Amino acid sequence: MSVPRRPPALLAAPLLVLALLLTGCSLGAAPAKAPGGVPGLGAAGPESGGASVRRASPSPEPTPSPVEIPGLGPETLARIPAETRQVFVVTGEAADSNQSSAVLYSRESPAKGWQPVAGPWPAHNGMEGWTDHHVAGDLRSPTGVYPLTDAGGRLPDPGALLPYDEHPRFAVDGEGFFGEPLEGSFDYVVAINYNRTEGVSPLDRTRPLGLERGGGIWIHVDHGGPTQGCVSIPEARMEELLRTLDPARKPVIVMGDAERLGR
Template sequence: MSVPRRPPALLTAPLLVLALLLTGTGCTSGTAPAKAPVGAPGKGAAGPESDAASVRRESAAAEPAPSPAEIPGLGPLTRAEIPEGARQAFVVAGEDEDAHRSSAVLYSREDLARGWVAVAGPWDAHNGMEGWTDHHVAGDRRSPKGVYSLTDAGGRLPDPGALLPYDEHPRFAVDGEGFFGEPLEGSFDYVVAINYNRTAGVTPLDRHRPLGLGRGGGIWIHVDHGGPTQGCVSIPEERMEELLRTLDPELDPVIVMGDAETLER
């Protein structure tokens, strides 16, 4: 009986080496993925809009729009008195509660997004001889603090181009002397009625006093005569002409008046 022969050992070793070599090539793990080209879109890739640019754009979009500008020197209580519909404000700020010298600036906010903008002034002005009061009475020689509408104008001289209704009348003539001996003549050549204790929509010469005669009246913006007033606000004649040509009833103008300390509240 014959016994089968084993393959020679020399043939087995080469076959084993060949198998190991084929396994080491990685063919069994599939084809390696192709590398994405540099700059191709994808997670973490810098494409047409990088992550940094996207963050900058989102941050800019999140920034709030700037607040509309407020009138300098006015505090929250005073600002709250200005009607929402008012688009012009003539601000008269006194040096002190007991002083008769003031500074006047005209502001406008025709562009609501931009807010209040100074359009004229500052101008030198006078107010009542004894300063300011929050409870004006007849004969106290003080100007009433507060915010009042401006709806009517007039004067002894012809209309210089006023936008407010203008009443030319000889009764605006005045004479005599002021507190320091200065002549009053010409003081009412141009006036704008301040709607304190008066009826809006009528001539400044109207004498009706809704709060009663004891609370005074006839408080105007008028031509300055070089000294303090009985309670009015006065500015130089050329400034009065400019004011009359600028105050626009379509913009619901108001006057904001008082000593600077009070207006800052």
């Protein structure tokens, strides 16, 4: 007996149901696997037909330059001894000004450079300002870079690291240029090694350059007005300076008006 043939449509329906059961709800094509290589750029290389992409190596961090002292130009910096690790910078407002500011800098190593450790402090200098060629009686402070090796004063040693000479001869009286009392100005002093012998009391009057070039240039207690050539800072700051200046660190003072120091 002949068996009747099933129409093709009836054969296709069960096959379609079976396919849906195997592939889930997705009727679209499965997403292609993301190509390897640089993220976002796809595969690269001859086989993929894409251009070869090479990631740049990160640039090395630049080595910071040693920190120099602000306001000091190359000529001034060159005069600071290589072994010096403490610098007391006194910067005048102008060549003819008796108003200054002072900052103490320290350097732990040449690689780290200079760092401020005290100041800025208000300061006074010579009544007539600054000079590159100081002479006795000109009422100007000598510009330059000078070692600081000796200290002293009328009052007992406040804990100075530099050799300290306590002596009654540091007593002073009278009035300054504006009538301010000078008493106590030399209670604490640090000798600036301009035209003096290193390693002796600030009271020593030896003048290697001759008496006509002046001398007795000190850092001392401020009396509220200009000096005859010294640098003066407030008394509390003098005590701090004396307890900080360390002969092992070869301290120097850099002093002058801003324009000269910037050269």
